[in-house]
Amino acid sequence: MDGREGSSLLARMQGELSDLQMRAQLRTLECHSGVNLSSNDYLGLATDPRLKAAFLAALQPNCQMGSTGSRLLSGNSRDWEQVEEEFAEFAGTSHAIYFSSGYAANIGLLSSLLGPADWVFSDSLNHASIIDGIRLSGARKVIYRHRDLNELEDALALRDNEPGCKMIVTESVFSMDGDRAPLGELLLLGGKYGAELIVDEAHATGVHGPQGRGLAAEAGIVDNVLALVHTCGKALASMGAFVCSGSTVKQFLINRARTFIFSTAMPPYFAYQISAALRIAASADLERCSLTEVAESLRALLREAGFNTGTSSSQIIPVMLGDNEVALYFAAELRRNGFAVRAIRPPTVSPGTSRLRLSLTTKITREQVNELVGVMTAAREKLAPAPYA
Numbered sequence: 001m002d003g004r005e006g007s008s009l010l011a012r013m014q015g016e017l018s019d020l021q022m023r024a025q026l027r028t029l030e031c032h033s034g035v036n037l038s039s040n041d042y043l044g045l046a047t048d049p050r051l052k053a054a055f056l057a058a059l060q061p062n063c064q065m066g067s068t069g070s071r072l073l074s075g076n077s078r079d080w081e082q083v084e085e086e087f088a089e090f091a092g093t094s095h096a097i098y099f100s101s102g103y104a105a106n107i108g109l110l111s112s113l114l115g116p117a118d119w120v121f122s123d124s125l126n127h128a129s130i131i132d133g134i135r136l137s138g139a140r141k142v143i144y145r146h147r148d149l150n151e152l153e154d155a156l157a158l159r160d161n162e163p164g165c166k167m168i169v170t171e172s173v174f175s176m177d178g179d180r181a182p183l184g185e186l187l188l189l190g191g192k193y194g195a196e197l198i199v200d201e202a203h204a205t206g207v208h209g210p211q212g213r214g215l216a217a218e219a220g221i222v223d224n225v226l227a228l229v230h231t232c233g234k235a236l237a238s239m240g241a242f243v244c245s246g247s248t249v250k251q252f253l254i255n256r257a258r259t260f261i262f263s264t265a266m267p268p269y270f271a272y273q274i275s276a277a278l279r280i281a282a283s284a285d286l287e288r289c290s291l292t293e294v295a296e297s298l299r300a301l302l303r304e305a306g307f308n309t310g311t312s313s314s315q316i317i318p319v320m321l322g323d324n325e326v327a328l329y330f331a332a333e334l335r336r337n338g339f340a341v342r343a344i345r346p347p348t349v350s351p352g353t354s355r356l357r358l359s360l361t362t363k364i365t366r367e368q369v370n371e372l373v374g375v376m377t378a379a380r381e382k383l384a385p386a387p388y389a
């Protein structure tokens with residue numbers, strides 16, 4: 001099919017791919033082996049026998065394998081309603097609604113709540129699903145510098161008398177930098193200028209806050225935010241996401257969120273996996289503690305060795321390298337030594353900020369962390385002159 005002569009569309013695609021290759025930005029699919037440092041399975045639940053057992057128990061002979069339709073048609077079931085209730089209780093909200101991915105949740109939430117007459121204030125490092133949801137809403141947007149409260153306040157003040165609803169959107173733990181949003185301060189600014197707050201807890205769900213309820217719970221502000229997005233594909237080793245909110249937002253999403261309305265529901269047995277994962281994660285205080293300790297130790301070792309770990313204060317630790325080729329080199333050296341690490345390059349991150357993203361899970365040992373820093377240091381010594389940032 002790729003051999004079709006004279007197709008300008010294929011020629012354009014091939015040109016773009018060559019261009020990406022030349023800029024060391026071409027992505028390929030690979031199956032990695034080795035010590036997994038690219039994983040979002042922060043609590044190690046992906047291989048947890050308790051989760052497998054819960055899933056297998058859900059597969060009773062009479063269980064239904066397909067949901068048969070969207071939730072608004074034939075796909076709703078008591079299993080999904082029940083897990084939504086459980087999740088709302090976990091998140092500390094009165095309601096929750098499940099979407100089949102975090103991407104679909106952010107797109108559905110933002111594109112339905114906001115419209116062209118509204119204003120949205122979005123952190124410059126927010127995830128692509130937030131960016132795309134905002135784009136789709138047509139709302140007027142202000143992208144404020146990452147975690148910069150002064151810039152955000154100036155932007156809010158400037159639009160204080162503008163008509164339209166206002167919303168601040170942020171991740172709680174940022175996916176590529178591993179740092180945290182100043183949620184309490186964002187809420188105060190929102191209150192001062194009449195803007196609602198939405199928090200994407202994807203990398204905090206199960207990992208941060210009391211019983212892993214996220215950073216909004218840790219800050220004690222759940223009652224004051226408009227909605228929280230908790231994803232299930234990371235620490236919960238499942239799939240999908242819950243938008244946790246009050247009843248109005250839930251009702252509105254059921255009626256307006258196109259990624260909810262026009263998409264087949266997940267099969268009912270999958271609700272059991274999420275429910276089991278939630279229970280395991282909520283009780284994993286020891287695992288959360290040891291994950292935090294290993295992350296602190298890795299950050300300290302990398303910094304002592306002269307690497308730049310940015311503003312990370314979580315289980316996600318970037319090693320800032322700047323150049324695409326240098327990031328690819330370090331990733332390859334680590335892979336050669338048995339560590340599965342990916343180089344993160346534009347457009348995932350801004351040009352000139354290519355990096356390794358080390359994401360720690362409870363499976364990583366202190367010995368592996370020491371070895372990793374040793375490999376990084378040796379890899380740097382092979383580079384002459386050292387071009388790392």
Ligand SMILES: Cc1ncc(COP(=O)(O)O)c(C=O)c1O
Pocket residue numbers: 101102103104106127129171175200202203231232233239240241
């Ligand atoms: C902050 C954030 N929000 C949303 C998503 C999307 O979640 P999902 O992978 O479930 O689509 C991701 C995925 O990486 C993420 O990092």
